[in-house]
Amino acid sequence: MIQCMRLIDTHTHLDFPDFDADRTEVLARSRALGVERLVVLGVHQGNWQRLWDLVQGDAGLYAAFGLHPVFLDKHHPEHLSELRDWLQRLAGHPQLCAVGEFGLDYFLEQLDREQQQRLFEAQLKLAIEFELPALLHVRRAHAATIATLKRLKPSRGGIIHAFAGSVEEAREYLKLGFKLGLGGAATWPQAKRLQQTLTRLPLDAVVLETDAPDMAPAMHPHQRNSPQYLPEICTELARLMNVSPEQLAKASSRNAEQLFGWTR
Numbered sequence: 001m002i003q004c005m006r007l008i009d010t011h012t013h014l015d016f017p018d019f020d021a022d023r024t025e026v027l028a029r030s031r032a033l034g035v036e037r038l039v040v041l042g043v044h045q046g047n048w049q050r051l052w053d054l055v056q057g058d059a060g061l062y063a064a065f066g067l068h069p070v071f072l073d074k075h076h077p078e079h080l081s082e083l084r085d086w087l088q089r090l091a092g093h094p095q096l097c098a099v100g101e102f103g104l105d106y107f108l109e110q111l112d113r114e115q116q117q118r119l120f121e122a123q124l125k126l127a128i129e130f131e132l133p134a135l136l137h138v139r140r141a142h143a144a145t146i147a148t149l150k151r152l153k154p155s156r157g158g159i160i161h162a163f164a165g166s167v168e169e170a171r172e173y174l175k176l177g178f179k180l181g182l183g184g185a186a187t188w189p190q191a192k193r194l195q196q197t198l199t200r201l202p203l204d205a206v207v208l209e210t211d212a213p214d215m216a217p218a219m220h221p222h223q224r225n226s227p228q229y230l231p232e233i234c235t236e237l238a239r240l241m242n243v244s245p246e247q248l249a250k251a252s253s254r255n256a257e258q259l260f261g262w263t264r
Contacts, residue, residue, distance in 0.1 A: 005034045005231055005246060007034050007230050007231060007234060007252070008036065008207070008252070008256040009030075009037070009212075010135075010181060011041060011159070011210065012039060012227055013213060013214070014026075014027075015050050018213040026226055029226075029228045030227040035227050037262070038062070039063075039064060039097060039135070040063055041064045041135055042063070042065040042066050042101070043066065043071055044071045044079075045082055048065050051063055052090075059095075062095050063090075063095055064100040065086050065096075066100040066135070067079055068102060069105040072112065072116065087132070097132070098133040098158065099123055099124075099132050100133075100134060100136065100158070100161075101135050102119065102124075102136065103120060103138050104116050104137070104141035108139075113144075120145075120148060121148060127154050127158070128156075131155065132156055133154075133156045134154055134159075135158055136160055136178075137161055142169045146169065146176070153176075157177030157178045158259070159179050159181045159209075161181045161209065161211070162215065163181055167197050170201060179205060179207045179259055180201065180207070181207055181208075182237055183217070184217030204255060205255075206248075208230060208249075209230075210229060212225040213225050216229070217233050217236065219232050219236070220232075234248055
């Protein structure tokens with residue numbers, strides 16, 4: 001039954017060295033399980049070319065380019081100019097789907113918040129300029145993120161990656177045109193608050209993701225996460241949301257296609 005579901009993994013880091021030994025096999029296994037399309041997100045200037053080379057070899061892979069807040073020390077002012085150059089050069093390319101991964105991380109206290117905010121706003125403005133969705137990293141920074149989104153009003157919306165906020169925060173993001181990325185985090189028994197939030201989310205609010213190689217689900221503890229686990233993640237999230245796996249797969253894939261402007 002799982003094999004019949006058509007799925008989209010909206011957040012992966014398949015370009016990471018973790019997959020160098022078996023990337024082709026991972027993709028083949030994922031496709032066999034119904035994972036048709038995958039988004040690969042850039043995190044710093046040094047991995048954009050590698051990422052683009054990867055997606056060019058597979059029509060079912062899509063690229064997003066961004067400057068991730070966790071790598072704040074790696075980012076230099078000229079990287080924003082380079083990011084704009086990349087977006088301009090690839091504008092209209094069917095495999096460029098978004099700006100990301102970028103955002104705010106207040107969990108890691110060593111990351112300067114003012115510097116993060118400047119970088120966040122600059123990339124959000126690029127998403128607006130190039131009319132692309134924004135794929136956002138938000139950790140313990142929902143209030144600041146929502147306030148910024150309300151001020152800058154990105155027209156294409158985007159995805160709140162690994163959403164773990166409240167129902168109220170979810171509603172604010174939805175009003176702003178954003179979808180909520182759900183993956184392995186909610187499958188863990190200790191994620192009680194998030195699991196309670198899931199039961200109150202409408203199906204048109206969510207997209208599925210793995211964040212592979214990170215954030216492995218409870219079914220595969222202490223392992224490298226993989227897009228091939230997305231069907232299992234979908235099945236478990238559907239149980240928590242009181243819907244069928246097929247319903248969640250269909251809705252999440254439709255939501256992703258609408259957000260990215262993809263047709264079947």
